[in-house]
Amino acid sequence: MKLRGGYNIRLAGRPAGRVDVLSEPDRLHLPQRSRRLRFTQLFVKNGQRVRCGEVLAHDPTHFGVPLLAPRGGTVRLRAPRGHVTLEDLVVEPAHVPPDPPSGGEIDPKRQWLIDLGAWPFFADAHSGALPDPQLPAAAAIVATTHLEPFTLRGDVQLHESLDAFLSGLDHLTDLVEGPVFVAVPRAGGELASRLRQELAGREALQPVEIPLRYPLDHFDVLARALGLARQRGRTVWGLRTEGVLAVDQALTLRKPVLDRVVSIGGSGVTAPMHLRAPIGYPLEALLAGRLVDRPVRVIDGGVLNGEAVGERRLGLDAESTGLTVLLEPTRRELFGFVRTGLDRLSYSNCFLSRLRPRYAEPLTTAVRGEHRPCIGCGFCEELCPAGIMPHLIHKLAYQDALEEIDRCGALKCVACGLCTYVCPSKLDLRREIVAANETIVRDLHTAESAETEEVPA
Amino acid sequence: MRLLENLFDRTRPLFGETGPFRALRPVAQAAEAFFLGSDETTERPPHARDPLDSKRFMMMVIIALLPALLASVYFFGTRVLVMMAVSYIAGGIVEVAFAMVRNKDIHEGFFVTGFLFPLVLPPTTPLWMVAVGVIFGVLVGKEVFGGTGRNLFNPVLVGRTFLAVAYPRHLASGFVQPGEGHLGRLDQYITIADVDALSGATPLALARQGEYASLWELLLGSVSGSAGETSALALLIGGLFLCYTRVVNYRNVAGILGAVFVLSAALHYGDPGRFAPPLFHLLAGGLFIGAFFMATDPVTSPLTNGGKWLYGILIGVLVVVIRNFSGYVEGVMFAILLGNLASPLLDEVFIQMRIRRLQLEG
Numbered sequence: 001m002k003l004r005g006g007y008n009i010r011l012a013g014r015p016a017g018r019v020d021v022l023s024e025p026d027r028l029h030l031p032q033r034s035r036r037l038r039f040t041q042l043f044v045k046n047g048q049r050v051r052c053g054e055v056l057a058h059d060p061t062h063f064g065v066p067l068l069a070p071r072g073g074t075v076r077l078r079a080p081r082g083h084v085t086l087e088d089l090v091v092e093p094a095h096v097p098p099d100p101p102s103g104g105e106i107d108p109k110r111q112w113l114i115d116l117g118a119w120p121f122f123a124d125a126h127s128g129a130l131p132d133p134q135l136p137a138a139a140a141i142v143a144t145t146h147l148e149p150f151t152l153r154g155d156v157q158l159h160e161s162l163d164a165f166l167s168g169l170d171h172l173t174d175l176v177e178g179p180v181f182v183a184v185p186r187a188g189g190e191l192a193s194r195l196r197q198e199l200a201g202r203e204a205l206q207p208v209e210i211p212l213r214y215p216l217d218h219f220d221v222l223a224r225a226l227g228l229a230r231q232r233g234r235t236v237w238g239l240r241t242e243g244v245l246a247v248d249q250a251l252t253l254r255k256p257v258l259d260r261v262v263s264i265g266g267s268g269v270t271a272p273m274h275l276r277a278p279i280g281y282p283l284e285a286l287l288a289g290r291l292v293d294r295p296v297r298v299i300d301g302g303v304l305n306g307e308a309v310g311e312r313r314l315g316l317d318a319e320s321t322g323l324t325v326l327l328e329p330t331r332r333e334l335f336g337f338v339r340t341g342l343d344r345l346s347y348s349n350c351f352l353s354r355l356r357p358r359y360a361e362p363l364t365t366a367v368r369g370e371h372r373p374c375i376g377c378g379f380c381e382e383l384c385p386a387g388i389m390p391h392l393i394h395k396l397a398y399q400d401a402l403e404e405i406d407r408c409g410a411l412k413c414v415a416c417g418l419c420t421y422v423c424p425s426k427l428d429l430r431r432e433i434v435a436a437n438e439t440i441v442r443d444l445h446t447a448e449s450a451e452t453e454e455v456p457a
Numbered sequence: 458m459r460l461l462e463n464l465f466d467r468t469r470p471l472f473g474e475t476g477p478f479r480a481l482r483p484v485a486q487a488a489e490a491f492f493l494g495s496d497e498t499t500e501r502p503p504h505a506r507d508p509l510d511s512k513r514f515m516m517m518v519i520i521a522l523l524p525a526l527l528a529s530v531y532f533f534g535t536r537v538l539v540m541m542a543v544s545y546i547a548g549g550i551v552e553v554a555f556a557m558v559r560n561k562d563i564h565e566g567f568f569v570t571g572f573l574f575p576l577v578l579p580p581t582t583p584l585w586m587v588a589v590g591v592i593f594g595v596l597v598g599k600e601v602f603g604g605t606g607r608n609l610f611n612p613v614l615v616g617r618t619f620l621a622v623a624y625p626r627h628l629a630s631g632f633v634q635p636g637e638g639h640l641g642r643l644d645q646y647i648t649i650a651d652v653d654a655l656s657g658a659t660p661l662a663l664a665r666q667g668e669y670a671s672l673w674e675l676l677l678g679s680v681s682g683s684a685g686e687t688s689a690l691a692l693l694i695g696g697l698f699l700c701y702t703r704v705v706n707y708r709n710v711a712g713i714l715g716a717v718f719v720l721s722a723a724l725h726y727g728d729p730g731r732f733a734p735p736l737f738h739l740l741a742g743g744l745f746i747g748a749f750f751m752a753t754d755p756v757t758s759p760l761t762n763g764g765k766w767l768y769g770i771l772i773g774v775l776v777v778v779i780r781n782f783s784g785y786v787e788g789v790m791f792a793i794l795l796g797n798l799a800s801p802l803l804d805e806v807f808i809q810m811r812i813r814r815l816q817l818e819g
Binding site: 306336338347375392417422430 | 458461462490491492493494495496497498499501502503504505506507508509510511512513514516517562564566604605606607701702703704706755756758760808811812815816818
């Protein structure tokens with residue numbers, strides 16, 4: 001398997017292996033939208049009393065994926081906007097929905113996964129979108145890690161529940177037509193070797209070793225490296241450790257997935273760690289006492305791909321994997337460009353920190369330089385996991401040469417953000433490529449898509 | 458520090474869109490960037506950025522040139538520093554003028570151009586000639602193409618070529634013997650008036666007459682030549698530093714030096730009486746300063762790895778051909794300019810290959 005590019009940003013504040021259980025909150029704010037889901041179809045009224053595990057809302061555009069009540073309580077709608085709020089919470093055994101009818105449009109096992117809240121852990125490996133449960137899965141890729149700084153660590157979860165993970169994998173092999181690839185990082189340690197042993201004993205599972213470089217755990221990158229082409233009418237699933245555990249919880253225990261483990265890390269966190277919390281847990285309570293006493297930016301997800309959490313977002317959403325908190329820069333440096341740079345890590349070797357092997361840098365949100373024309377250093381190309389040439393696409397985008405950009409393989413971009421991160425001219429290459437791709441798909445590919453996507457099975 | 462921040466904060470409105478000094482905005486922005494750096498924060502993912510910026514990038518080149526500058530001052534006297542000051546001032550005026558007219562930022566690439574330019578001139582070059590050369594180099598070599606990042610040719614070499622064509626007599630005969638002893642020429646200020654007394658032919662010119670400087674002298678730099686090109690050792694130290702920092706790509710350098718070595722070895726062992734030995738060609742003249750500091754300019758060299766190798770080899774071959782089979786004794790300058798010219802073509806070949814491979818991968 002050939003994987004290229006990738007880079008680990010050694011950001012200070014890696015979440016420690018500890019998983020803390022948060023105290024029960026006095027209310028939950030369940031966001032009605034997350035990265036991919038929009039829970040617009042409400043099933044509850046203002047003031048209604050709901051049981052734990054009951055359906056609050058559906059996403060009608062995504063196969064009726066439900067938003068479940070993580071605790072029993074009283075519903076408050078639009079207070080605040082965009083959230084379903086639960087008050088007067090009670091901890092009680094979760095309500096389990098009735099068995100889905102067999103012979104329906106969707107296979108009963110998959111329907112369980114949807115009804116019990118495990119489906120949001122699934123992704124279409126090629127597009128990252130929520131996969132259609134009616135489509136057969138040609139294969140599944142399970143990545144045991146998150147390599148982006150920082151989201152939920154796979155090893156932390158596996159440590160707690162390796163058996164549940166293996167049982168989840170068994171369920172997956174039943175659901176998938178082809179092989180289940182398990183991408184395990186090339187790392188030593190007892191856990192990794194135990195996992196390898198267990199995987200080796202199961203025929204339907206195919207262990208794949210990946211280097212510990214972001215974003216080589218990306219499903220699309222892995223799918224390409226494994227030679228899994230896009231096929232019409234079939235899909236390739238991508239799941240991570242927490243997804244496999246959710247499958248196990250739904251199919252072995254028949255219990256709804258109401259809690260999430262999230263990481264909280266980054267330069268702005270005093271004690272980076274993992275937390276187990278119900279969906280909807282108020283972010284304010286979650287972050288209280290955990291942040292440094294300085295202006296910070298809270299990001300939902302990792303540094304490279306996450307979105308800044310705005311004031312309107314109040315609770316953990318159904319797809320959260322971690323919060324990364326970055327310091328906002330407060331002071332400017334006199335003659336920063338001639339300093340030794342012992343305290344700044346760079347992909348290039350232009351700073352003395354190169355001589356400090358174990359150093360992790362407390363990164364800020366600063367752009368750290370002026371915008372300049374491309375100087376052709378080639379760093380973006382070296383890091384690109386898709387094997388494309390971001391600097392070339394930048395030049396072509398400048399000329400609006402969309403067809404040429406398409407020919408250069410821009411659609412292979414997985415938007416990992418490394419090109420933008422590393423650019424010494426501070427060009428936002430990721431955004432340029434993503435924007436160009438949107439136009440390419442809209443203008444150039446819509447007419448021909450029917451033909452090009454058809455690959456004989 | 459706070460004082461400086463306050464100063465910039467308070468004067469910023471003066472240079473704004475409606476401020477009285479809006480024409481000087483690029484200058485004010487450059488000063489702020491120089492002293493305090495950028496205060497911009499990221500707006501969208503990725504939320505953090507690598508600390509390397511183009512100021513640091515260019516600064517690495519200047520640090521790498523310091524050994525060569527020190528050697529140059531030792532061998533040819535303090536006048537080199539005056540030439541550098543003239544080069545910075547004259548070239549800086551062009552850079553600032555263009556930035557003001559375009560209302561764009563002043564780019565730091567000029568720091569390297571201004572530093573490098575006097576080092577490739579004979580040490581007795583008149584100061585007005587330094588000014589004319591650097592102005593031509595920056596203006597025609599860079600600004601008319603749209604500034605840093607868009608130029609086809611290396612501005613330093615454009616300026617030097619202009620002087621070599623416009624004032625051939627001086628550029629060919631302005632060389633002096635290097636200083637010796639503890640002080641070298643540190644206590645001297647040699648000008649064009651001293652050329653008659655101190656005149657010394659460059660090793661490459663002497664080699665045409667079958668007279669070879671010792672490799673030791675070439676390595677240290679105690680030979681006649683352009684101000685900053687003589688000390689192969691100082692340039693090698695700086696050059697390897699640049700390769701280590703990854704500011705320059707080793708492929709360009711290895712291509713050039715490898716091609717010069719192999720080709721000149723073939724010629725030498727074919728006809729030792731006529732052609733100089735390969736190590737002599739490696740160390741003599743402007744090969745090291747050209748290979749490490751000019752052919753590696755990322756803007757004017759190919760972007761693709763394959764292109765870089767071919768570009769290096771092309772330059773190396775041209776250097777040997779020009780040195781041995783033309784009227785010129787030194788060929789590095791023309792070879793790199795021809796390499797610059799070929800680099801878009803070389804890139805095109807490798808980019809097309811790359812695209813075909815990407816398409817095959819599906």
